[in-house]
Amino acid sequence: MNMRRLMLPELFRGVALVLVLASTTAALMPATAMAVNEKTAKAHKPTVKKKTVHKKPAQKKSTVNKVKVIPKKSTSMGAAQKDLANVQSQIRASEKRIQLTREQRAQKETELKEVETEITELRGSVDEVQGSVQVRERKLQKLRVERSERLADRERHVIQIKSDLRLAQRQGGDDHYKLLLNQEDPQSLSRLMKYYGYVQQARSARVIALNETVARLEAIEKEEQSELAELKTLQGQLQTKQSKLARAQDTRNKAIRVLSARIESEEDRITRLKRDQQNLQAVMNRLERVAREAAEREARRQQQEQEKRARDAALAQGKPAPTPTTPSKPMPEKAWSSVPDYRPQPYNGKCALPADGGIRSRFGTARAGGLRWNGIVIAAAPGSPVRAVRPGKVAYADYLRGYGYLIIVDHGRGLMSLYGQNDKLLKSAGDSVGGNEVIASVGSDDASEAAGLYFEIRHRGRPSDPAAWCSFK
Known part of the structure; x- marks a missing residue:
């Protein structure tokens, strides 16, 4: 009995303690859940509309929606990377186009040089043909002058021969024989025979000269025809070459226009001008070096000649030869462009x-x-x-x-x-x-x-x- 009395109060105290713990746990659970929900809401505040959620199921659903926002951010990053890749691709394409343009421009410059060379050769050929044409024209002019002179000679010979024929006709065919037979003085007869021979020789010479003039006129006519044919051929060649020259010049002008159009920016133009100046400066530096070396060689040659004359003079006078001048060490090369200019x-x-x-x-x-x-x-x-x-x-x-x-x-x-x-x-x-x-x-x-x-x-x-x-x- 005493034991039962002692155990009952202890049992009641244990039951009371359990009830107190249970009530405390029940009171704490809602607060803990609300605290967790508040932390979750704060963590996703930027992506959720400002709205207070009191029910747990609604809070859980909101939490799930907030987690789904993260893939949207990943999609935006991928689009930006794709845009960047597109820009880089466009840059590379532009660089390729620029490189292609420069290659085409270099090719056009090469073609332009070839056309310039062709134009120079054609100009030389045209000049040569024009020179031949001028030679032929001068020769043809000389032939025409000679033909005029020969025609005048022929006319003169014809007039003289006609005069001789008229004179002979007036005198009759045998008058000269009568004249000779009537002469009793032998000296007069001999003298008349000589005179008559001279007259006959002069007449024969005029006939021969006339024949030669006629033959020369025929030769001149043939030569003129040949020269005219050659001149016509040369003029045809000249026209052909001039046409080729005009086409080459047109090609050159087109190449220049295309080449000028390819220079798309002022930077390219500056680069080209500077490069041209550098090319010219390189040529000038080389020529300067050659001229300087030639001057140095000439100075050494003059010095050697002077020393040789001094040695020869000393030997002629029986004196010891002077000591050759020790060549000085070459001065460090100094470009003329760095030397001060003079007036x-x-x-x-x-x-x-x-x-x-x-x-x-x-x-x-x-x-x-x-x-x-x-x-x-x-x-x-x-x-x-x-x-x-x-x-x-x-x-x-x-x-x-x-x-x-x-x-x-x-x-x-x-x-x-x-x-x-x-x-x-x-x-x-x-x-x-x-x-x-x-x-x-x-x-x-x-x-x-x-x-x-x-x-x-x-x-x-x-x-x-x-x-x-x-x-x-």
């Missing part, structure tokens, strides 16, 4: 321009792309002669891209003159030329800024104003 007094105003025409572009003035002219452009007529401004030696004569057919004359003392945009060169490298001597002919005119003759002066490798050397307004 061009020896040449100032003593030469004329190489071609007739106004100044289209002046030295130092601006040109396309912010560059400046290193020479002048003379608006000379196509085909007009180009003359050397001073005596000198041709250092370069060839086609150079950007300058057409270019000829460079070395005048010594570091002075060179350049003549560009020609269509025919009359001198070759190594030829000596005199002042005012024709060395080329001006190229065909076009719409470019360099149309005409390009003239440049280089002094010690550097461009110099032609106005300081030649007289022009």
Whole structure:
């Protein structure tokens, strides 16, 4: 009994404790669920409309919808990557087009050079045929003059022979025999016989001359016909070659227009101009080096000759030969372009321009792309002669891209003159030329800024104003 009394209170206390724990758990569960729902709602707040959800099922459904937003972000990233790939593909395609355009432009430049060469050859052929035509025309003119003279001779001989015949007819056929038989003096008879012989010889000579004149006239007529046929053939060849030349020039002009159209931007134009200037500068540097080496060789030769004369003089006087001069170490190569310039007094105003025409572009003035002219452009007529401004030696004569057919004359003392945009060169490298001597002919005119003759002066490798050397307004 006592044990039961003791266990009952303990049992009641245990049951009460269980009830308290159960009620506490039931109270805590709704709060915990609400806290979890609030955290989930905050985590997905940017993608969910502002709306308070109190029911658990609705809250769970909202959570599922929020999770499905993530794939939409992934899809947008993929579209951006695709756009970027498209842009890169377009860039590569543009680069390919630019490269193709440059290759086509290079091909056109090569074709242009070939056409220019063909035009030069055709011009030479046309000049040759024209020379032959002129020779034939001069010969034909001489034949016509000779024919006129022969006709006059024939007319004169005919008149004389007619006069002789009329005289003989008046005298009768045997009058001269009667005249001879009536002479009793032998000396008179002999003298009359001689006179009559002279008369007969003169008459025979006139007949022979008449026959020769007639034969020569027949020969002249045949020769004239032959020359006329040859002249007609040459004129046909000339027309054919002139037609070919016109077609070649038309092809050249079309190639120039296509080539100009391919230059799509100012940057390409600047690059081309700078490249042309670099090409010209490379040629000038090479010519400068050759001229400098030639000057050094000439100086060494003169020094050796001077030492030889000194040794010969010493040996002739019985003195010991002087010690040869030790050749000095070569100075480090220094381009003329880095040497200070000097005033061009020896040449100032003593030469004329190489071609007739106004100044289209002046030295130092601006040109396309912010560059400046290193020479002048003379608006000379196509085909007009180009003359050397001073005596000198041709250092370069060839086609150079950007300058057409270019000829460079070395005048010594570091002075060179350049003549560009020609269509025919009359001198070759190594030829000596005199002042005012024709060395080329001006190229065909076009719409470019360099149309005409390009003239440049280089002094010690550097461009110099032609106005300081030649007289022009």
